[in-house]
Amino acid sequence: MRSNRGDPLKADPSAQQRLLDLQELDSQLAQLAHRRRSLPEHSVLAELEEQRAALDARVRDLRIAADDTTAEHKRANADVEQVRARRERDQQRMDSGAIANPKDLERMQHELVSLSKRISDLEDIELEVMERLESVQEQLMAVSGELAEVETKIATATAARDQAFADIDGEVSDLNAKRGTVADELPADLLALYEKLREAKGGVGAAPLRARRCEGCSLELTASDLRAVAAAPADEVVRCEECQRILVRTAESGL
Ligand SMILES: [Zn+2]
Structure with missing residues (x-):
């Protein structure tokens, strides 16, 4: 055995038994750390955060589109108003009787017809822009609603995760208090060796020999060992x- 080489470490048998208690506490602490890392809320939250980012981007794009279309609608409306004002001026001039020349009157009549046609075309454009604006605003409302739902889900999952954290941290704190008590009872050299092995050996530094088997590696000892x-x-x-x-x-x- 390794312990037979050189100067073997000595420790009272009761301290060796106590070391197994320490190992048990450390194993429980490792399990809790693992549970904390692998809570289902972590993957739920990661997925929800992705959804939120995508919806955020869509809301931003739709706000820009809504602003642009609002400006476009204002311009289309101003175009209609401008031509209407001109038609009204022309109509007033005609109605006032200031234009006596029949040729001028005829030209004015033609212009009024052409202005009315132009107004009708511009109104069609304004209507088309208005419909696009309404569509963008509807989409913005819908996507904002989806975003709000996802944010509610994030808040719920975050609260669940934090509650799970608090529960685990409470257990960790209790176990650490027990661990401190047990560790204080152990001789420093035994504790140091245990810590070194625990670090190097996946969290298990000490194991009982049970039914001729090392419970650290599960292998049965040879007859000579x-x-x-x-x-x-x-x-x-x-x-x-x-x-x-x-x-x-x-x-x-x-x-
Ligand atoms: Zn072993």
Whole structure:
């Protein structure tokens, strides 16, 4: 066994058992951290944020289109008004009797007809612009409504996530308090070795030997390793030959 080489680390058997309690707490903390990272609300929120960004962009585009079309409608309306005013002036001049020459009168009549035709054309344009403006405004209302719905969903999912965070953080805080108590009971050198292994070994630094199996790597010890573990003094910190983790002997070790 590794622990038989050099100067093996010594720790009271009760401290070794306590190390398993610490490992259990650390495993629970790791599970909570994993649960915090993989809450379903994270993916729900990511999807909703994407929808919001797309709807935001559409609302912005439609606002620009609505502004442009409003300006276009004002211009079309002004065009109609301008020609109407001219027709009214001409009509008044004719009605006033100021134009006596029949040729001038005839020309004026023609102009009035042509102005009326022009007004009718411009009114058609104004109507067409008005219809486009109404359509853009309807779309803007609809998309703004969709955006508001998505924002409500985001608020709900955010509240659910924050509640889940608060629940998890409460558990983490309780476990950390227990962890502190257990860690304080352990000798510094044993704790340091455990922390180093836990860091390097996916969160598990110490494991019980149960039914001749290291529960860190799940491998069964060889007969010679078992003999070495059985022969090691109770206060010797033994290590799994396969995974290097601290191997804590228990009543069910099968030695
Ligand atoms: Zn192992």
